[in-house]
Amino acid sequence: MTSRLTKRQRRRLSQGIQYTVFLAALGVIGGLADWDTLQNQFFQTDLVKKLFPDIITIALRNTVVYTLSGFVFGLVLGLVIALMRLSSVAPYRWVAGIYIEIFRGLPALLIFIFVGVAVPLAFPGTEIPGGIYGKVALGLGLVAAAYMAETIRAGIQAVPKGQMEAARSLGFSHGRAMVSVIIPQAFRIVIPPLTNELVLLFKDSSLVLFLGVTLEERELTKYGRDLASQSANSTPILIAGLCYLLVTVPLSFVVRHLEARARRAR
Amino acid sequence: MILMPRKAEAMRAGTPKDAGAGSPEIEIRDLHKSFGDNQVLRGIDLEVDAGEVVCVIGPSGSGKSTLLRCVNLLEEPTSGKVFVGGTEVTDLDVDIDAVRRRIGMVFQQFNLFPHLTATENLTLPQRRVLGRGKAEAAETAARNLERVGLAAKADAYPAQLSGGQQQRVAIARALAMGPEVMLFDEPTSALDPELVGDVLAVMRRLAQEGMTMMVVTHEMSFAREVADRVVFMDGGVIVEQGPPAQVVGDPQHERTRHFLNRILDPAAAEPEEPTGE
Ligand SMILES: Nc1ncnc2c1ncn2[C@@H]1O[C@H](COP(=O)(O)OP(=O)(O)O)[C@@H](O)[C@H]1O
Numbered sequence: 001m002t003s004r005l006t007k008r009q010r011r012r013l014s015q016g017i018q019y020t021v022f023l024a025a026l027g028v029i030g031g032l033a034d035w036d037t038l039q040n041q042f043f044q045t046d047l048v049k050k051l052f053p054d055i056i057t058i059a060l061r062n063t064v065v066y067t068l069s070g071f072v073f074g075l076v077l078g079l080v081i082a083l084m085r086l087s088s089v090a091p092y093r094w095v096a097g098i099y100i101e102i103f104r105g106l107p108a109l110l111i112f113i114f115v116g117v118a119v120p121l122a123f124p125g126t127e128i129p130g131g132i133y134g135k136v137a138l139g140l141g142l143v144a145a146a147y148m149a150e151t152i153r154a155g156i157q158a159v160p161k162g163q164m165e166a167a168r169s170l171g172f173s174h175g176r177a178m179v180s181v182i183i184p185q186a187f188r189i190v191i192p193p194l195t196n197e198l199v200l201l202f203k204d205s206s207l208v209l210f211l212g213v214t215l216e217e218r219e220l221t222k223y224g225r226d227l228a229s230q231s232a233n234s235t236p237i238l239i240a241g242l243c244y245l246l247v248t249v250p251l252s253f254v255v256r257h258l259e260a261r262a263r264r265a266r
Numbered sequence: 267m268i269l270m271p272r273k274a275e276a277m278r279a280g281t282p283k284d285a286g287a288g289s290p291e292i293e294i295r296d297l298h299k300s301f302g303d304n305q306v307l308r309g310i311d312l313e314v315d316a317g318e319v320v321c322v323i324g325p326s327g328s329g330k331s332t333l334l335r336c337v338n339l340l341e342e343p344t345s346g347k348v349f350v351g352g353t354e355v356t357d358l359d360v361d362i363d364a365v366r367r368r369i370g371m372v373f374q375q376f377n378l379f380p381h382l383t384a385t386e387n388l389t390l391p392q393r394r395v396l397g398r399g400k401a402e403a404a405e406t407a408a409r410n411l412e413r414v415g416l417a418a419k420a421d422a423y424p425a426q427l428s429g430g431q432q433q434r435v436a437i438a439r440a441l442a443m444g445p446e447v448m449l450f451d452e453p454t455s456a457l458d459p460e461l462v463g464d465v466l467a468v469m470r471r472l473a474q475e476g477m478t479m480m481v482v483t484h485e486m487s488f489a490r491e492v493a494d495r496v497v498f499m500d501g502g503v504i505v506e507q508g509p510p511a512q513v514v515g516d517p518q519h520e521r522t523r524h525f526l527n528r529i530l531d532p533a534a535a536e537p538e539e540p541t542g543e
């Protein structure tokens with residue numbers, strides 16, 4: 001070794017420099033910021049008080065409901081498409097494959113506009129059932145189904161072949177074996193990626209902004225934006241953001257935990 | 267305990283469907299099976315009487331598993347006929363799920379349902395396939411777990427059981443369906459040597475109770491003690507068959523002798539690879 005410092009000393013020194021630079025940067029930013037304006041613009045206490053409880057009881061609640069309706073619709077459709085993708089009937093496989101390619105290749109926003117604007121125009125007089133909930137379930141679920149179908153297909157294929165053979169040898173029909181033996185095991189495998197999909201949907205539910213909703217139907221993003229422009233202040237945006245994090249951060253945590261457990265179980 | 271009478275009486279007892287006395291429980295006629303160009307079974311004729319225990323031996327790749335899987339139609343024969351309890355299972359009009367209910371199968375890899383407890387592994391098929399009620403299924407499950415000596419493990423998941431215990435649960439699961447015939451495909455090949463004995467003991471008792479059994483195995487001592495008949499297969503045909511004392515004790519064919527020398531002399535024996543699983 002040519003250096004007089006040991007490896008450990010050099011690592012300490014390097015870390016020390018990095019902490020110093022980091023703290024200095026924080027100090028500079030803190031010093032430059034106009035704290036009064038910042039608080040006024042992003043955390044006006046009066047405004048925060050005014051936001052509650054509606055931002056929770058209406059906006060967050062709607063976000064959750066929209067997410068779940070999209071998730072449930074997407075899950076059911078995704079399961080059907082996954083089973084079609086694995087079918088021995090070739091046309092089913094083609095239809096499923098085409099569906100997956102199309103809906104994974106389109107922006108979710110485009111689907112929302114399509115559901116919200118194009119469908120009512122193209123089929124005048126028809127209504128998507130369920131009102132706003134039906135529209136959101138479609139807008140979120142159509143795309144989510146494409147991703148979930150691929151996830152579920154992979155999960156079903158990850159169940160060992162011997163499971164189907166054992167079930168068939170006991171007298172299960174193919175369909176019953178799927179329902180009673182294969183799919184329950186596949187779902188255990190796909191719980192972490194599906195939970196991840198739930199997090200994505202939770203955020204994508206903000207696209208409801210483009211559907212046109214009544215006051216009572218507003219979710220977090222729309223609610224935050226409306227109140228921000230009413231009050232000419234960004235505080236509602238910040239609070240709406242915190243409401244998202246309140247759900248997404250713990251959920252992501254759960255996903256990581258489930259993934260780690262699945263890795264250990266293997 | 268469904269204690270069937272001893273073997274001789276069991277043969278007479280036969281099966282509900284098998285009215286004609288003397289007709290074999292399993293009958294295989296000129297069975298051929300190919301996978302693409304690979305002719306795996308090249309004309310198998312075999313009969314197994316009710317209550318009889320037939321051990322099938324032979325080198326890896328000789329088609330033993332395929333033969334067994336053709337009996338319950340996990341593989342579809344290329345040509346030939348298979349009858350079980352008088353029903354032609356190779357008949358295209360037959361309800362194969364109904365036939366399989368009468369044939370228990372035990373796999374080398376156990377294939378227990380890992381998301382269910384031992385009891386649930388036994389109750390699920392009874393309820394979904396046989397339509398039995400909750401109480402009856404649970405009672406039958408308990409009785410059959412008892413039968414394989416695992417009453418204490420009723421609530422354990424497969425991952426919490428040793429290989430030998432898993433295989434005994436798998437046997438109990440098949441028995442809970444009340445089969446007329448049991449097929450075993452190398453049931454002890456995936457087990458640590460010290461766990462083989464418990465599984466063989468369960469199978470031995472089952473044989474004594476009069477179950478009709480077809481057993482693919484490399485356990486020569488089991489074949490010699492328990493089998494009524496040993497069938498030696500090689501290259502997709504039956505090379506020779508007869509009582510164990512004859513086939514294992516005094517083989518007539520060079521191929522049988524060669525195989526037995528290899529399997530009985532541990533130094534020369536090659537580990538059998540699981541194939542086609
Ligand atoms: N599903 C299958 N597809 C193609 N080939 C198969 C399949 N199952 C078995 N085989 C082939 O059939 C032959 C006999 O296999 P198998 O019946 O498993 O023999 P054994 O049980 O006597 O070892 C092997 O050559 C194997 O590769």
Ligand SMILES: [Mg+2]
Nearest residue numbers: 330331452541
């Ligand atoms: Mg085999």
